[in-house]
Amino acid sequence: MDYRIQLTEFEGPLDLLLYFIRRDEIDVFDIPIAHVTQEFLQYVQALKLVNLDVAGEFVYMAALLISIKTKMLLPRQEVDEEGEPLDPRRELVERLLAYIRFKEGAVHLETAYEARKDQFVRGMAGMVQEYVEPTEAVEYRVSVFGLISALQRVLRQVQEAPPIHAIAAEAHSIEGQEAFLVEKMQRSRRLSFVDTCVGKSKSFIITTFLAILEMARKRMIWIIERTTEADFFIEPFQEGLHVALGLEPDVADATSKKQKKQFDKTGVILSDSEG
Known part of the structure; x- marks a missing residue:
């Protein structure tokens, strides 16, 4: 089955590059191109592993980064009309600076809209319509980089593990892994993704990862991202799985209102707590 989920943490390749730059406090005029590439x-490779939609612009940016990296390794660099060496990163820097300006402009426009959306000038009373709650499912965002980092971590363990003997191919489905996770949470309310997948096959890991994304999309579980290492926890969402798991309402309500509000906005909780 071709199962695809569109994750929107990063609005495009420049947004992803900007994330790396800000996270590592990199000077935009002196980007360590090898590290960033x-x-x-x-x-991008991790997204392809789980059949997530990878837009062509991400692939194009990957090719551009490789091209820049290759040019920087050449002994002779191109020069401009005045004989000065051209920095292969120049085009990338210009695109990033333009993107930052547009992004800041969008934030300014959004702030101005929020400040004035409830203000009406004289004569507009007849034009104001009653607000109707949208009927479509609300799109939310998850911390893609944190989730992908955890996936890469467990996949590396599979690749590094020495083969012992041949075994029959496993058949895992997303629905089956959802049932598996529900059963696991009946015994331990909070599960670590890495601990759940340790020693498992590549098929098990990827299908479990997709099952977690699907359960989060359906508001069945929380995704609690650990900021200290490449891992995340899952636990029942109070309006979803607690009934299926037989948890008492007061236990399910233990999650703070602050966390619930954050989840409603982003679909993920950032936490250093290991429960």
């Missing part, structure tokens, strides 16, 4: 390619 490696991280970008790992991200």
